[in-house]
Amino acid sequence: MARTTIDPITRIEGHLRVEMEVNDGIVTDAWVSGGCFRGMELVVRDRTPQDAAQIVQRICGVCPVSHAHAASIAAEKAYGIAIPNSARIIRNMLEGAQFLHSHILWLYNLAALDYVNPLNALNADTGLAYDVAEEYGLKNADFVSLQDRLARFADNGQLSIFSGNWFPTAEQYADGTNEYNLTPEADLIMTAHYLEALEMQGTASEIAAVLGGKMPHVMTLIPGGTMFVPTDQKLDDLKGLIDRLYNWVAAVAVPDSIALGKFYPEAFNFGAGCRRYGAWGVFERESFKMADRYMPSGVIELGPDGNYQLSEVEESKITEYVGHSWYSGSEDLPPFEQGVNPEYTEYNTDDRYTWNKCARYDGKPLEMGGASRVLVAYVRGDKFIKEHVDALLVALGGTPGDLSPFSSTIGRTALRQVETLYVATLMKEWLAELVEAIKGGDSTYFTKSDAVEGEGTGFWEAPRGALYHSEKVKNGKIQDYQIIIPTTWNIAPLDPDGVHGPMEQALIGVPVTDMEKPIHALRTVHSFDPCTACAVHVVEPKTGKKFETVTSPWGVK
Numbered sequence: 001m002a003r004t005t006i007d008p009i010t011r012i013e014g015h016l017r018v019e020m021e022v023n024d025g026i027v028t029d030a031w032v033s034g035g036c037f038r039g040m041e042l043v044v045r046d047r048t049p050q051d052a053a054q055i056v057q058r059i060c061g062v063c064p065v066s067h068a069h070a071a072s073i074a075a076e077k078a079y080g081i082a083i084p085n086s087a088r089i090i091r092n093m094l095e096g097a098q099f100l101h102s103h104i105l106w107l108y109n110l111a112a113l114d115y116v117n118p119l120n121a122l123n124a125d126t127g128l129a130y131d132v133a134e135e136y137g138l139k140n141a142d143f144v145s146l147q148d149r150l151a152r153f154a155d156n157g158q159l160s161i162f163s164g165n166w167f168p169t170a171e172q173y174a175d176g177t178n179e180y181n182l183t184p185e186a187d188l189i190m191t192a193h194y195l196e197a198l199e200m201q202g203t204a205s206e207i208a209a210v211l212g213g214k215m216p217h218v219m220t221l222i223p224g225g226t227m228f229v230p231t232d233q234k235l236d237d238l239k240g241l242i243d244r245l246y247n248w249v250a251a252v253a254v255p256d257s258i259a260l261g262k263f264y265p266e267a268f269n270f271g272a273g274c275r276r277y278g279a280w281g282v283f284e285r286e287s288f289k290m291a292d293r294y295m296p297s298g299v300i301e302l303g304p305d306g307n308y309q310l311s312e313v314e315e316s317k318i319t320e321y322v323g324h325s326w327y328s329g330s331e332d333l334p335p336f337e338q339g340v341n342p343e344y345t346e347y348n349t350d351d352r353y354t355w356n357k358c359a360r361y362d363g364k365p366l367e368m369g370g371a372s373r374v375l376v377a378y379v380r381g382d383k384f385i386k387e388h389v390d391a392l393l394v395a396l397g398g399t400p401g402d403l404s405p406f407s408s409t410i411g412r413t414a415l416r417q418v419e420t421l422y423v424a425t426l427m428k429e430w431l432a433e434l435v436e437a438i439k440g441g442d443s444t445y446f447t448k449s450d451a452v453e454g455e456g457t458g459f460w461e462a463p464r465g466a467l468y469h470s471e472k473v474k475n476g477k478i479q480d481y482q483i484i485i486p487t488t489w490n491i492a493p494l495d496p497d498g499v500h501g502p503m504e505q506a507l508i509g510v511p512v513t514d515m516e517k518p519i520h521a522l523r524t525v526h527s528f529d530p531c532t533a534c535a536v537h538v539v540e541p542k543t544g545k546k547f548e549t550v551t552s553p554w555g556v557k
Helices: 049-059 064-079 085-114 118-123 126-136 143-156 170-175 184-212 232-263 370-380 383-395 409-439 486-490 502-507 519-527
Strands: 002-006 016-023 026-034 276-279 298-302 308-311 318-321 358-361 454-462 465-474 477-484
Touching: 002 519, 016 519, 026 502, 049 064, 049 465, 049 477, 064 085, 064 454, 064 465, 085 184, 085 232, 085 409, 085 519, 118 143, 118 184, 126 143, 126 184, 126 232, 143 184, 184 232, 232 383, 232 409, 276 370, 276 465, 298 370, 308 370, 370 383, 370 409, 370 465, 383 409, 409 519, 465 486, 486 502, 502 519
Parallel strands: none
Antiparallel strands: 002 016, 016 026, 276 298, 298 308, 318 358, 454 465, 465 477
């Protein structure tokens, strides 16, 4: 019996530690720890709901739009108002731009280096690279120029994240003991896409900036609708940007995922997690019903017949347990009853070991994220999702309708790219819909409310999964506010029954060849795209409340 620790987990948002017990080369127990305190709920107290929609965006610079959206929906529910149709379309486009930025960032610039070794591309035959791209249906690039750029980069010696660490040595490549499966030619192709992804992120953020005034932390998404007013020039700009982004996503997202699945078939054999998936839904249709959203809401789990059983989302089934987290108390309570009462003790995997609460649904763990959304949409029968998921299954050697391969590390990674393509497609449709609405005289973008009190919950989605903002308002000021973000669900610690959260369950069973470099464990963590900057966010609340400064397990105050 031995333990291995990855601390800190890099190429994520925030601070995360993973500790694992390994027996005979297999992870048999795991503990995931978020490393800093988040108190954003306390910051927005005594503020207006309009203020909250701006403030909560500061939880995260990657998905600020989603937080503004969830906060605005909560306020609209509290005040009993509905936003105009054109505002719905504009808010969908703004959210879609952020989703595309985040999905591209995650796959290519955060997770890809678990599979792709850019410096190994120096050994590629550039002529053969074109053949490999054709064989796997991958997007071509100027591989000769790219290899020359890589050579100059390597000669410079300042390799930063591309040196050492998890990458195999030349000796490991020579003796076949490395755990990176791409050929030099495939590494060259994927490195080209890695670099292109940096530009495409910029394109997605430019779309968000046009619609939101700036990005990150947009200014136009407000309770009641939007402050964005489209002009002919802005619509023309948006069309050019959206078309460019769509063309790139259509060429790379799903084909690259298929290629990774073919090069790393072993990663379909581990990382399953709890096999219970949830989504609150994202991107509104005209009905404004959660179950009717473009990516709809729902909770699914395997039934006795081996098929996923679907149930509707019920807020009353959401609880948070803090018995293994650094908060006072040890009860399993609804969010408003649990509150936010930090109390750091020590890092102890037998007791309390994380700032992350244990979110549960109907008393059980629930995985959230892009893969969860796609699975819920598939079970609901969404035509686009079913068609493309089944095609993905066939391309990976599976059977249409058999979703079991996606309960794995590489399956979770690949499945999310179906959503990337779907959102890119929807962006084109929404722009056309907005143009038609304007031509039809629909130029109302905001609904005013005279209400000053109420209670409302914003069920929504960030790129990384289900997002919950709930508020209680009296005399125009927030009296209480609760947030549960996607990673809270995924990195949940042990619950009162001793059941691990989704990521901890996914790590159990992962093979470990090198205790110093447990690469399959890292791949599994990255497949969830965790954001502990979102889950446990450091703030200085100006509410009259005082907190002691404590030292974290890493010696950081």
